[in-house]
Amino acid sequence: MNLAPGDVMSSYDYIVIGAGSSGCIVASRLSESGKHSVLLVEAGGPDKLFWMRAPLGTGQMLRRTDVIWPYETEGVPALGGRTLRWPRGRVVGGSSSVNGTIFIRGLREEYDRWRDMGNGGWGYEDVLPFFRKLEDFEDGDPQYRGRGGPISVERLRLNLPVTRAFIDACAEAGIPENGDYNGASIEGASPLQFNTRYGRRQSAAVGYLSSAMKRKNLHLLTDTQVRKIHVVAGSASGVVLQNAAGEQTIRANREIILSAGAIGSPQLLEVSGIGSAPILEKAGVALVHHLPGVGENLIDHLQTRISLKARNTAGLNELVGNLAFRMKVGAEWLFLGRGLMSTPLASAHAIIRSRPDAPLPDLKLQLHHFSGKDRMAYSKDLGIDPHPGLTIGVVQLSPRSRGRLHIASPDANIAPRIYPDQFEDEEDIRVLTSGIRIARTIASQAALSRFVVAELRPGAETSSDDEIVDYIRQSGQTSYHPIGTCKMGNDDLAVVDDRLRVRGIDRLRVVDASIMPTMPSSNTNAAALMIGEKGAALIREAAV
Template identity: 45%
Template sequence: MAGRDGAVDTGEFDYIIVGAGSAGCVLANRLTADGKHSVLLLEAGPRDRNIWIHIPIGYARLFKNPKVNWMYQTEPEPGLDGRQVFQPRGKVLGGSSSINGLVYIRGQHADYDRWQQLGNVGWGYDDILPYFKRAENQQRGEDEYHGVGGPLHVSNSRINDPLSDAFITAATQVGIPANNDFNGASQEGAGYYQTTTRNGRRGSTARTYLRAARERRNLKIETNALAQRVLFDGKRASGVAYRQNGALKSARARKEVLVSSGAYNSPQLLQLSGVGSGELLRQHGIDVVHDAPGVGASLQDHLQVRIVTRCSRAITINDDVMSLRRKAMMAMRYAFLRKGPLTIAAASAGAFFKTHPRLSTPDVQIHFIPFSTDKMGENLHTFSGFTAHVCQLRPESRGSVKIKSADPEVAPEIRINYLSTDTDRTTNVEGLKILRKILAAPAMKPFCAGEEEPGPQVTSDADLLAYARQRSSTVFHPTSTCRMGNDPLAVVDQQLRVRGIDGLRVVDGSIMPDLVSGNTNAPIVAIAEKASDMILADAK
């Protein structure tokens, strides 16, 4: 049957979810669980069959794989000496949860209380904690802050790493307390990260949420299906047009269209559909359904600035990779025990600390990893080395996402405006100075053979800032481009409904009013858990 514009009509569903990523897989599971609602789940990428998706360290192999990665780039960034910054995002079942660094961090209690203080009722820490717990299957067991029995497995490290042990001890030696649970009562401190893994295998949302729902008769999953636009009857979302294997198709939604395409693709799809800045849409010949200038505005991301240190002992993953015997042992240990270096996340240990005593909560996060490379996704160094990254937790800089064309296959214009404020510049410099103190503490001295990057010649604040401009990169946490709020630039309300439109919600990291203080995957899962309850409540 032919639908609009000659598209093949693929039927009618209660809900259409655009994007089978961290949020979309959660929604697909929860909305089909009771069997009452039919759901169509559209994913632009393929099924998650690449073996490296399921091996934790495989993120390094997927970093620049266009088969499962959107491979975005920012526009030249003025604050980074005009450099473009690579922006990998998942294009596969599981989305970025299939290619990310697996670190499980929720953020600070104050992050969510700040959202509520901005007028987002129902989004305080006490409101969101039950959804973190519902999602979680915590290896350490249930307590006030953690849950068991949920789909998302959260596990302890499966590597024995003396460098990470030394880093944690060194942090305590410079006054940072030890912390065994960054997601508990307080985030501040140094310790090991937990990861979204189970028995040494990645726990993407495709594996943890979608797998359990795949055989349900009321769920239809379409891969390699790139959404072209949301369809409207007046100002009500009525369906989605998508292209699959060269054919234009469309599906109709009885209840709602749920956009879960991520911080770059969700605003892009809204703009392609006629929801966005009227001026921008008219430039590209798109009919304006609703003039919403906040769509694509308010983009935030975490920047990271690294220190690379030469190791005085051949105990790094660099050394494992350089030795055929050690590589073979590494592979065998993973194959038979699901342990060892192949289970490592994008950080093994880390710390959260304040760069100034006046702060009430940490403003910097450290990711520590027992290997080093010039750039993520490239070959490891041929010397023994390890890396520690400074990440400013609450950047002030904001950017934008704008379509460059009415063609859905053309990547959007991404401007993040890194290091555009005094606070952002100062915090990164102070973070590097404190990290250097940790790496110079007694516990690290036996392992440090000298700073490779930025190097001992970089000493002044001006030099450190210049280094940050030259070498920093993203931590892969874009958010806030379809921001929740009550002001004129807010895109969605507290129920995640697109303002000014009926039957349309956005459910993913783009709705965050601002960045959480840490890695974003766990919060996005919790957002989708909460959204599923709101959607089902409205369906009654």
């Protein structure tokens, strides 16, 4: 049940901090038996906005400070000192309520790498059952795909000829089509899959929490900030909450599960005194436990792109200024659950290798149905082109560079300082440079010729490697995929072990995208959902 601020009990068996992609699942699974009381705490409010249901609405959601944390990075030296917007979900469902709904599990070999780094039980064959458990997919090989799970996954519900032309152009460029990139192999060109049902967003809140909230042993407390985790004699004992009722301390009888995400989880550990001693001392926080990896190992997907002037197709550029087209697109979604509104304006991708001898796929090229000066633009005022346009986004799948984030204050309401440190490793810039060239090759193929007029950005005059690198430094922006800041492992910078227990602190776990030791070579939400399922299973095993 959803509590009023003053109705919270003094103690619960489990306290889950953060009702995001992983936290909703953990709270749902831990309350299933009815044997344990569970408190789920969310800083944001309910997921009730109309535009949260339509994947197209993600552009609006990511600019609304009532449903996101409006994080910004520090200036990135390799990007000319630019700061980057890094919005994260601040609402029930977390980022799964505001993201693009693109569903990609990632590369088999990357999960095996997690296992080989010393994380037993996290290889691909180990996590596959949890991927299958969480999803409800309409077809595919049942060896890999799930049926009847809480998260509906659908194939593309948009029939634009340019999508087929993009996949055919990839084939002309030597990139074969892949019928199911969440099946046996991720590599190749494919229409996208989305965590939607009849074109409506299937967030973790919709898939897991909506039914679980009927249970009397599960309490949800929204609009509530966790100020601190109490640790007594090396064991997490409770949390300090702040909301409309004031400040309250709630005890945990069994465990506290931190699921506040790749930014919120390390921040809360640090304000609670768990982290690097010198960093905490500088921020004015008393040291509880020295754990130097907290906030380190920050990884994100930097996205660059080529913008194309288009013809014979319509997307966001036409939606902005054409009322009749908006009404047609809206009706198609409302009554049929398909069309542009059932997508985040992306419809297909190609998972490829940046060079023929690359050992694994390391690039993702994604077709978007808009163009503008700024990839984050969603209106004419923000730079949308006044003519039909397409974009091919370019993302390096497995960045080598590592950043960091740390608190500057003991106040949990003050955002941490985020240092992405992109392009610290030169291989990252080489892969993206290759990606721009391959995207151009695809755009030049005969299959796409009737849709492409010309390349707008960076433009044909940008041809040398140095010129392309300069363009990437000027245009690169986040893909909204921060991970890794409470990484799982057994080295000096590991924050949790392979059962997601915080090293050196009893009864405290981290279960969210921050535990990923490396990027799973994909969009990150599907992996975060899997982590929620597997984390809940580990906690239930410990309870038995």
